[in-house]
Amino acid sequence: MIRFSIIIPAFNSEKYIGRCLNSILKQNSTEYEVIVVNDGSEDDTLNEIKKFEESLNIKIINNNNQGVSCARNIGLDNSKGQYVIFIDSDDYILPGYLEYLNKLVANKEYDCIFLNYNLGVLGKIHERESCVFQISGDVSNEKTMEMFLEGKISNSPWDKVFNKRTLKEIRFCPGITVGEDALFCCQVLSESSENYIVDKSFYVYMQDTSGVTQRKFTAKKLNDISDVMIKIGKIIDLSVYKKKYHLMVFNQMVGYIFNRRFLSNILSNESLVFFDSLKHISINDIGTIKKKYAYIMSKMILMIKP
Template sequence: MLFSVIIPVYNRPQEVDELLDSLTKQTYPHFETLIVEDGSENRCKDIVEKYREQLNIRYYYKKNSGQGFSRNFGFERAEGDYLVVFDSDCLIPPHYFETVNQYLERDPVDAYGGPDRAHADFTPVQKAISYAMTSPLTTGGIRGNKRHAGTFHPRSFNMGISRQVYEETGGYRITRMGEDIEFSIRIIDSGFKTALIENAYVYHKRRTNLTQFFKQLHFFGRARINISRFYPDQIKIVHLLPVMFTLGVLFFCSLPLWSLWLFEKLLVPFLAYFALIFVHSSYKHQRISIGLLSMATAFIQLTAYGIGFLKEWWVKLRE
């Protein structure tokens, strides 16, 4: 089986360098790599040239159109049986394609996704961000594990589709703001079989500071409302939990102004929740500092998503 790896990139040559280096270490060699430069000013063409002798790689430069349509650009030019999408800020462990190939030979599916993890070399902030996005104690952790609810919806940071899926669906219909969610819904609605391959994980660097992380999650919240413009039934209770948390925080912060007694009563469960996050993350990473940072990233993960959701919901109401 030949895999075609499609990597859209925008002004991130250093990330592409690290990603391509990880691909040179794959134990399964039957894959090609397509780098799609999406109108970048800071191009990665020279980085790609470094790997000509180590990888079956092609480089394309195109006018900026967003990550969704850049992936379609790669799909159109790919030669593989399976079309695999990675975000440029991922590192791929050596066993990845061997794991996927073995799974597909044993249990063929039309589309798959894998989880993300924190690499040992990540900064403490990156590890804390990864924790917030994968922990069972936050809504970020509801995906990418075998206990996910309902049919598994692959996400484009780590996703593979058969050539038939692309030919019948036409790829991405929107290019930003929830494009991978819309695509996954359409894949499933078209009758294709999806699966989570747990050991086909990637190391996802995501954002490098808390401000960037807030902006990213704020955008994710807006994206969920954008998806509801296409699929009104795709607002689930789990998507409302960050909104409820955000509104609860606003209510909690207002309590001292009019009910100190109620503030004191609610303070205990609020602190207990974040204490649990601190203990769990500290134990998982064996570092108290990451446990402390994880309390901040979990708070941001919930409130930034909730704020973005409410903001775009208000926009939608006024349309």
């Protein structure tokens, strides 16, 4: 039986993929398959992956470079496990991860499992200080969606475990440069009813590598994040989550509005989603001082915006 399908998209990851695959080798479990999608790497990534062919139950899929969303979708389409785990090629997992998950799902089948994670910087692990789950246990679908909109459950797919039955035909949207993870997670959460939160950390997210998460601002990103927020608004029940949804829009878009292209951003059609959400939240809903300042500036702009 294949319990877990571990999907790893890899692009020019020759420096890190070995560490990632080694961390799977150290797991005290054999009920898994590893699917590495080599997304058109131009370095020695493929040869590094092949070093693990004999020691890991690994499937290597070579693909022309189409981006992380396509790579993850290819992994999903070729997966056979009951549950799906995503790992970015420049990150890794700690010993005991699969063993813990095996024990957790032995007596009950879950739709989604949410875990804490660690930050890795310069080879050292730092425990995450925010959005930490303090206790483990079952959590309702309504509470899960609420925590997602509040940012207490991250947009990322790699700190979660997904039941294949829940994913159905849900896939990542190719071509979206930002927000694709949030849209995917929201779609899955809308289909989930049996959820579990874990107060443990097994995933190490490396912040100082040149992985897929490092991004620069472009006009397309503002367009994409605006489009994603509109799509999420159509997925969730706004009669229940209206205020929390608009707070999510503010938190997700504020960095794209207050950017070096500030004037063109606030005059763009994409900014309408952001400024509309301001009407539904107050400064007391905003978390950080920096965002409170941005909120005040936004409200002032809203008063004079044509």
